[in-house]
Amino acid sequence: MNVNIELYASLMKYLPPGKHRFRREIRVDDGITLNQLIRQYHISDAEAHLVLVNGHFVNCGEPRDQRVLVEGDTVSIWPPVAGG
Amino acid sequence: MSWTRKLLRVDLAKGTCTSEPLNMEWAALYLGQRGLASKYLSEEVDPTCDPLGAENKLIMATGPLTGTMASTGGRYSVITKGPLTGAIACSNSGGFFGAELKFAGWDMIIFEGKSDKPVYLLIQDDHAELRDASHMWGKTAWETDDIIHATHQDPQMRVACIGRTAENGCLYAAVMNDKHRAAGRSGVGTVMASKHIKAVAVRGTQGIGNVDDAGAFMQATNDGKEVLAENAVTGQGLPAYGTQVLMNVINGIGGLPARNMRDVGFEGAENISAEAMAEPRKSDGKPNLTTNGACFGCTIACGRISTVDPTHFSVKDKPQYQGASGGLEYEAAWALGADTGVDDLDALTYVNFLCNEDGMDPISFGATVAAAMELFEDGVITTEHTGGVELTFGNAEAFVAITEQMCQGGAFADDLGLGSKRLTEKYGKPDLSMSVKGQEFPAYDPRGIQGIGLNYATSNRGACHLRGYTIASEVLGIPVKTEMNDTDGKPELVKAFQDATALVDSAGLCIFTTFAWGMDNIAPQIDAACEGDWSVENCLEAGERIWNMERLFNEAAGFTADDDKLPKRLLKEAIKDGPTKGQVNRLGEMLPKYYEIRGWTPDGKVTDETRQRLSL
Numbered sequence: 001m002n003v004n005i006e007l008y009a010s011l012m013k014y015l016p017p018g019k020h021r022f023r024r025e026i027r028v029d030d031g032i033t034l035n036q037l038i039r040q041y042h043i044s045d046a047e048a049h050l051v052l053v054n055g056h057f058v059n060c061g062e063p064r065d066q067r068v069l070v071e072g073d074t075v076s077i078w079p080p081v082a083g084g
Numbered sequence: 085m086s087w088t089r090k091l092l093r094v095d096l097a098k099g100t101c102t103s104e105p106l107n108m109e110w111a112a113l114y115l116g117q118r119g120l121a122s123k124y125l126s127e128e129v130d131p132t133c134d135p136l137g138a139e140n141k142l143i144m145a146t147g148p149l150t151g152t153m154a155s156t157g158g159r160y161s162v163i164t165k166g167p168l169t170g171a172i173a174c175s176n177s178g179g180f181f182g183a184e185l186k187f188a189g190w191d192m193i194i195f196e197g198k199s200d201k202p203v204y205l206l207i208q209d210d211h212a213e214l215r216d217a218s219h220m221w222g223k224t225a226w227e228t229d230d231i232i233h234a235t236h237q238d239p240q241m242r243v244a245c246i247g248r249t250a251e252n253g254c255l256y257a258a259v260m261n262d263k264h265r266a267a268g269r270s271g272v273g274t275v276m277a278s279k280h281i282k283a284v285a286v287r288g289t290q291g292i293g294n295v296d297d298a299g300a301f302m303q304a305t306n307d308g309k310e311v312l313a314e315n316a317v318t319g320q321g322l323p324a325y326g327t328q329v330l331m332n333v334i335n336g337i338g339g340l341p342a343r344n345m346r347d348v349g350f351e352g353a354e355n356i357s358a359e360a361m362a363e364p365r366k367s368d369g370k371p372n373l374t375t376n377g378a379c380f381g382c383t384i385a386c387g388r389i390s391t392v393d394p395t396h397f398s399v400k401d402k403p404q405y406q407g408a409s410g411g412l413e414y415e416a417a418w419a420l421g422a423d424t425g426v427d428d429l430d431a432l433t434y435v436n437f438l439c440n441e442d443g444m445d446p447i448s449f450g451a452t453v454a455a456a457m458e459l460f461e462d463g464v465i466t467t468e469h470t471g472g473v474e475l476t477f478g479n480a481e482a483f484v485a486i487t488e489q490m491c492q493g494g495a496f497a498d499d500l501g502l503g504s505k506r507l508t509e510k511y512g513k514p515d516l517s518m519s520v521k522g523q524e525f526p527a528y529d530p531r532g533i534q535g536i537g538l539n540y541a542t543s544n545r546g547a548c549h550l551r552g553y554t555i556a557s558e559v560l561g562i563p564v565k566t567e568m569n570d571t572d573g574k575p576e577l578v579k580a581f582q583d584a585t586a587l588v589d590s591a592g593l594c595i596f597t598t599f600a601w602g603m604d605n606i607a608p609q610i611d612a613a614c615e616g617d618w619s620v621e622n623c624l625e626a627g628e629r630i631w632n633m634e635r636l637f638n639e640a641a642g643f644t645a646d647d648d649k650l651p652k653r654l655l656k657e658a659i660k661d662g663p664t665k666g667q668v669n670r671l672g673e674m675l676p677k678y679y680e681i682r683g684w685t686p687d688g689k690v691t692d693e694t695r696q697r698l699s700l
């Protein structure tokens with residue numbers, strides 16, 4: 001199945017070729033969890049500070065282990081960032 | 085102590101400059117900068133006065149850590165009664181001016197009365213005098229800075245001044261220092277213009293003496309710098325991406341207001357984001373972002389220095405705007421961009437340059453233009469008002485044209501200079517002003533994020549994120565993540581952020597340190613620098629005291645609980661789509677509890693007990 005992955009700021013470097021800015025559609029195994037996807041990209045827990053699926057936060061740890069992705073989901077990941 | 089224990093009083097009517105000892109009893113309670121200057125203002129100015137009348141005063145104040153080796157210790161604030169709101173105003177700025185004022189031996193300057201002709205204040209260490217500035221009146225802030233440097237031939241001289249928008253009466257004019265840094269909000273520059281002060285030029289060679297315990301201070305400031313360097317936000321994120329990294333975050337979570345807050349979520353957000361600023365452009369292969377920059381003594385360096393694409397319509401015939409200059413920060417990028425529906429990064433960068441050059445707050449300016457755009461689309465304002473400009477949402481050419489009009493002055497510039505509240509009232513649509521106490525919102529929609537709505541409603545200077553940045557917790561997970569749409573616990577969160585911020589703003593430090601520092605990192609630095617006991621508890625109590633003092637000023641100026649409110653749009657018009665669809669701000673669930681934990685009456689008045697507890 002296909003999902004969209006968005007890796008922002010310093011995580012942009014982890015995106016495979018063919019990205020548009022910070023976004024790329026990728027093919028993943030059916031039933032993949034959010035944490036499995038994050039590990040596939042070698043992003044550490046500390047780096048995966050803000051993680052959204054379709055605009056909704058998924059907190060670190062168990063919620064990310066339990067969140068099974070489905071076709072068309074958009075996963076957005078930021079390292080620790082702030083501004084104001 | 086690190087206070088110089090000396091303030092400069094400038095009587096503009098008489099033309100005198102007098103040195104006066106700093107009131108150290110007040111310093112022990114209100115620390116410096118925001119707190120101490122607000123105490124002077126409260127004691128010396130009638131809160132009901134006309135903000136632009138001779139009775140109002142204008143104070144430029146440093147904190148005890150300004151000019152020291154503490155990281156980010158270069159801040160100063162401008163404190164006055166604000167013309168945009170009629171409330172107490174305190175605008176904080178970085179750059180180098182604050183530290184220079186301290187090196188000249190002054191904790192603060194109090195301007196009183198009104199000069200009958202344009203003047204600038206020249207400070208060279210202990211010597212201070214008012215000089216004629218007639219030849220600078222009508223000049224931009226950048227030209228003024230250049231004229232002063234050419235006159236005094238001292239590259240180390242630091243200048244804080246106003247541009248043409250302040251002279252023209254724009255109610256949200258800023259005081260600009262070091263050309264690109266602004267005490268931006270609430271119209272403090274307008275007050276400066278009303279007193280006919282064009283600039284303050286300062287050169288100090290005295291350094292900072294009298295740190296109370298130099299050894300402990302060196303240890304505490306070094307420890308603090310280590311924490312900033314090791315923290316991912318202050319050590320990596322802010323220097324690399326600046327505050328603009330938030331554009332995609334806030335849009336992604338459903339918290340980015342667009343088109344005068346009619347919508348939430350902006351389809352063009354990514355085109356004006358930090359990531360877009362770092363991309364090479366087609367014309368010359370260079371990115372918008374040239375480099376980052378730092379204020380005095382700052383080890384974070386979040387500042388953006390940018391260039392506009394030299395082939396872009398806004399600057400292609402204007403070589404003077406093709407060099408690198410102060411670039412977009414998040415709040416400016418939002419107000420000038422998402423709120424007006426314009427996603428042209430070069431146009432926004434150019435408009436931001438103009439805001440710096442002519443000294444106006446880009447948040448209030450962008451948001452006022454956004455309100456005007458909604459009035460235009462509703463047919464209330466027409467091209468007859470705008471001088472032929474089709475002021476529709478998303479129209480970059482129109483936005484650039486209207487900004488140039490604004491700087492030069494004219495009938496529609498006078499309209500826009502009113503701010504959104506007075507503008508929408510004038511045209512009979514007051515509900516279209518997205519403001520609290522007359523001051524426009526910054527870049528976070530309180531329908532999606534509950535706590536920030538309570539902070540906006542209760543902020544003493546009108547809508548402002550920097551009075552209590554609960555976004556840190558509600559969105560960014562700093563220090564801990566709270567749920568955006570919960571109202572439970574938000575009154576406590578808002579109060580904690582507001583009180584801590586009041587203290588940081590009174591110390592001479594930048595609020596961005598608090599992404600890494602807690603009060604346990606800050607208090608030891610203050611305690612080592614200053615005489616007296618500045619424990620964590622005492623620092624937090626001082627913050628709470630300052631907050632309540634500001635509230636009392638506003639109470640005396642005529643503000644009531646009825647002013648702690650949000651526009652109808654944010655309470656009634658639910659978000660139409662995206663991850664926060666269906667939400668409104670639930671201020672009514674939070675406000676009573678907030679008053680209660682503040683020790684105020686159910687109608688928001690500071691009680692006698694609270695006054696006594698806080699020695700007010």
Ligand code: SF4
Nearest residue numbers: 178378379382386594
């Ligand atoms: S963090 Fe940014 S705004 Fe704050 S002092 Fe440093 S450069 Fe200036």
